[in-house]
Amino acid sequence: MTVEKDNRAWYRKAGGKAWYFFNSLKLTLFVLITLAIVSIFGTVVEQNLPIAKYHAQYGAKWTKIILMTGVNDMYHANWFVFLLALLTVNIIVCTFERFPPKWKSLLTHKPSRFDPRVIDKCAHHHTITLNENAASVRDRVTELLKKKKFNIEKYDAEGAYNIYAWRGTWGRLGSDVVHISLLLILLGAIVGSFAGYKDYATINVGDVADVPYNAFKVRLDKFWIEYYDTGQIRQYNSNLTVIENGKEVLKQQIWVNEPLYYKGVRFYQSSYGPSWNKVESADIALVKKKTGDAVRGPFTVKWGETVIVPKTPYSVKLVDYVADFAYDEKNKIIYSQSPEANNPAVGIEVYEKGKVVSTPWLFLKYPGVVPALPDKDNDLMVTGYRGVMYSGISLNKDPGTNIVWAGSVVMALGFIMAFFVFHRRVWVHIRETGSLTEVKIGGMINKNNLVLEEELKNIADRLSGNQTGPDKRSTGDRQ
Amino acid sequence: MILSLLFFTFSFVFYAITALLYIGSWVFKKRWLGQAATAMAVIAAFSTGMILIFRATEAGHAPFSNLWESMMLFVWAVNVGYLIMEYKHKFRVMGAFVMTFEVLAMLSAFLLPYKFKSAEPLNPALQNKWHWMTDLLSRWGAQKYAIGWLDFHVVTTFIGYAGFAISFGISIMFLLKNRSEEGGRKSALMDAFPEARVLDELGYRTIAWGFPFLTTGIISGAVWANYAWGTYWSWDPKETWSLITWFIYAAYLHARVTKGWRGRKAAYLSIAGFLAVIFLYWGVSFVLPGLHAYA
Numbered sequence: 001m002t003v004e005k006d007n008r009a010w011y012r013k014a015g016g017k018a019w020y021f022f023n024s025l026k027l028t029l030f031v032l033i034t035l036a037i038v039s040i041f042g043t044v045v046e047q048n049l050p051i052a053k054y055h056a057q058y059g060a061k062w063t064k065i066i067l068m069t070g071v072n073d074m075y076h077a078n079w080f081v082f083l084l085a086l087l088t089v090n091i092i093v094c095t096f097e098r099f100p101p102k103w104k105s106l107l108t109h110k111p112s113r114f115d116p117r118v119i120d121k122c123a124h125h126h127t128i129t130l131n132e133n134a135a136s137v138r139d140r141v142t143e144l145l146k147k148k149k150f151n152i153e154k155y156d157a158e159g160a161y162n163i164y165a166w167r168g169t170w171g172r173l174g175s176d177v178v179h180i181s182l183l184l185i186l187l188g189a190i191v192g193s194f195a196g197y198k199d200y201a202t203i204n205v206g207d208v209a210d211v212p213y214n215a216f217k218v219r220l221d222k223f224w225i226e227y228y229d230t231g232q233i234r235q236y237n238s239n240l241t242v243i244e245n246g247k248e249v250l251k252q253q254i255w256v257n258e259p260l261y262y263k264g265v266r267f268y269q270s271s272y273g274p275s276w277n278k279v280e281s282a283d284i285a286l287v288k289k290k291t292g293d294a295v296r297g298p299f300t301v302k303w304g305e306t307v308i309v310p311k312t313p314y315s316v317k318l319v320d321y322v323a324d325f326a327y328d329e330k331n332k333i334i335y336s337q338s339p340e341a342n343n344p345a346v347g348i349e350v351y352e353k354g355k356v357v358s359t360p361w362l363f364l365k366y367p368g369v370v371p372a373l374p375d376k377d378n379d380l381m382v383t384g385y386r387g388v389m390y391s392g393i394s395l396n397k398d399p400g401t402n403i404v405w406a407g408s409v410v411m412a413l414g415f416i417m418a419f420f421v422f423h424r425r426v427w428v429h430i431r432e433t434g435s436l437t438e439v440k441i442g443g444m445i446n447k448n449n450l451v452l453e454e455e456l457k458n459i460a461d462r463l464s465g466n467q468t469g470p471d472k473r474s475t476g477d478r479q
Numbered sequence: 480m481i482l483s484l485l486f487f488t489f490s491f492v493f494y495a496i497t498a499l500l501y502i503g504s505w506v507f508k509k510r511w512l513g514q515a516a517t518a519m520a521v522i523a524a525f526s527t528g529m530i531l532i533f534r535a536t537e538a539g540h541a542p543f544s545n546l547w548e549s550m551m552l553f554v555w556a557v558n559v560g561y562l563i564m565e566y567k568h569k570f571r572v573m574g575a576f577v578m579t580f581e582v583l584a585m586l587s588a589f590l591l592p593y594k595f596k597s598a599e600p601l602n603p604a605l606q607n608k609w610h611w612m613t614d615l616l617s618r619w620g621a622q623k624y625a626i627g628w629l630d631f632h633v634v635t636t637f638i639g640y641a642g643f644a645i646s647f648g649i650s651i652m653f654l655l656k657n658r659s660e661e662g663g664r665k666s667a668l669m670d671a672f673p674e675a676r677v678l679d680e681l682g683y684r685t686i687a688w689g690f691p692f693l694t695t696g697i698i699s700g701a702v703w704a705n706y707a708w709g710t711y712w713s714w715d716p717k718e719t720w721s722l723i724t725w726f727i728y729a730a731y732l733h734a735r736v737t738k739g740w741r742g743r744k745a746a747y748l749s750i751a752g753f754l755a756v757i758f759l760y761w762g763v764s765f766v767l768p769g770l771h772a773y774a
Contacts, residue, residue: 025736025737026737028730028733029730029733029734029737029740032727032730032733033726033727033730035723035726036723036726036727036730036755039722039723039726040723041720042714042719043719043720043763043767047714075714075719129682189712198709207632228600230600232599232600233602233603234600234603234606235603235606236603255603255606256604256606256707257603257604257606257607257706257707258706259706259709266519266638266709268707268708268709269710270709299547324675367641394708394709395709396709396710398710398711399710400707404701404711405702406679408698408701411689411694411698412695415690415691415694416691417691419687419688419691425689434768441487448680448683448684448687449680450568450677450681450684
């Protein structure tokens with residue numbers, strides 16, 4: 001190599017250096033091992049906890065370090081993403097550098113002229129001398145190679161026969177196919193993170209929930225739990241109905257492992273529990289204010305329905321429920337401070353002659369704390385209720401998923417090519433020396449040397465007639 | 480549950496005998512000891528297969544739902560994988576290492592607390608059957624034999640683990656042999672080993688089986704997670720550790736074609752890879768919290 005003055009522009013020089021840096025297997029090893037080591041931190045430090053929990057677990061100093069380095073959400077931290085990007089660029093540059101020449105050499109791998117000296121350079125080679133004429137040896141070699149599924153090219157020269165044989169050429173491309181599949185999977189993940197979304201909704205039985213970014217809605221018709229005979233839980237199930245433009249378009253039962261799929265959105269069964277803001281019905285009684293004795297009822301009012309209180313001018317509509325009653329004075333809203341029924345209360349509307357006269361809350365545990373009726377003698381009281389279940393539905397849309405799956409299929413193909421198809425090339429040189437024939441046979445394989453070693457040994461043995469059985473692959477018990 | 484545990488006891492004894500026979504054939508270089516070892520390994524494989532079959536009938540589902548059951552699959556896969564390799568390459572010395580490892584694996588399964596051993600019905604998250612298979616088998620009323628992502632995921636993963644376990648043994652042998660070859664010392668025990676070059680190739684071949692199967696295991700797990708949890712990757716500790724293992728073996732595959740990394744360093748990577756497998760398999764279940772807590 002002659003030393004030439006580098007006349008390239010600075011950016012070309014820098015680009016060349018960068019290219020050289022990325023076109024390196026040492027970089028691949030460095031990034032892979034680094035990724036393996038740092039990924040451990042993210043499994044030891046629990047991810048995405050509230051900061052207070054890190055304080056409790058690790059103390060102030062370590063919490064600061066954890067937050068500063070982003071280990072609390074490590075797999076999305078800049079430096080972790082940077083490592084992945086480094087690997088990606090490494091893969092792309094290596095593929096660009098290695099694939100085109102490889103492709104070219106695979107297309108033009110047949111030599112135009114046969115050079116017997118190549119055989120001596122092969123890692124595996126044999127020289128045999130046979131008492132047989134060269135043409136018949138050539139035929140036997142060809143036959144043996146054909147049986148081993150080799151492709152054959154003959155180069156007959158003066159006083160010598162040459163054979164070039166090969167198989168499994170496309171196995172060479174396996175590593176490239178795997179690398180491309182990795183890029184595809186990465187692409188799918190990127191598409192998913194930009195174009196997809198995740199959400200979670202708790203839907204009470206009978207309620208309809210909006211689906212974000214979509215015009216359709218879902219209704220929960222039923223939720224139930226199946227049990228084994230032993231009492232262990234078998235499955236959680238929800239019946240969902242998709243409603244679009246006011247019409248029911250799809251009804252389906254979902255359970256863990258069986259989501260509903262509609263217009264790119266999947267709905268998953270992910271949790272359940274007693275609702276904290278809805279009941280199926282409540283039992284309400286008309287009572288004497290002074291004594292608390294029941295005058296009428298209790299009668300059952302269904303959710304959203306109106307019932308006339310017998311022999312009074314009033315009717316009652318059940319409109320609200322909270323499991324653990326609380327009042328937010330600042331925002332003036334009523335809410336449930338927990339999902340548990342610690343202080344259950346039902347909200348009703350009381351009508352007199354078709355007009356609302358009061359909208360009281362009736363407390364199961366504290367009857368009569370708020371007068372419910374504009375009435376001197378009587379009051380309303382809730383004596384019981386039947387709750388409903390809610391079903392926790394996760395929903396997500398991820399248009400990248402299909403790209404990831406496509407990448408996975410390509411990867412499987414690449415693995416088969418890379419690990420189970422071996423590119424073998426064999427050169428045979430047959431030459432008559434006096435009354436004898438000398439056979440030189442040598443070969444190369446891109447991986448799994450043991451396979452070619454045995455194959456060549458097998459061919460050599462058969463040629464010299466040492467072989468006993470027709471299909472004996474190895475040379476016996478080596479122990 | 481009696482039959483599966485009974486065959487577990489049988490298998491434990493069989494593996495102990497097999498390991499002793501392989502070690503004996505290595506140390507005393509007696510051909511009949513080696514043949515007896517192989518025969519015993521085949522018997523142990525059958526016996527371990529019986530554990531799996533009886534457990535499946537007892538539990539009413541494929542026996543992959545707790546740590547003990549998966550250990551039996553692992554032990555069986557390592558045994559079968561080793562026997563295939565012995566048949567193909569005709570080396571018996573590896574048996575001494577692989578079967579000793581099997582005894583340790585059986586011992587650790589034996590020591591598991593009872594709640595990891597008992598046959599339990601499948602919890603909601605583990606119930607996954609392929610619809611097409613259920614539909615197909617229901618034609619003959621055999622739909623209960625349908626399998627799903629759970630079975631595919633576990634089996635592919637464990638074939639991968641088995642390949643890595645064998646390559647771990649081979650890598651240790653490589654390092655021992657390499658040291659004795661470089662030191663130029665003669666030792667009767669080391670002479671029984673195949674050449675370091677051959678051990679390096681064999682180690683690579685087993686990883687060349689393990690790696691695609693681990694990858695298939697990871698991907699099928701992702702497909703299944705996409706059905707059950709609504710996301711194909713959530714950086715749960717088990718997932719992350721499978722990726723860590725994958726990174727290490729990917730590094731190994733690249734090390735073998737990189738100057739200065741072939742041979743010894745690659746063997747160290749293979750050993751590191753298997754330590755990661757052990758943590759992925761056992762460590763994550765016991766030490767780290769996450770969605771895979773059941774196995």
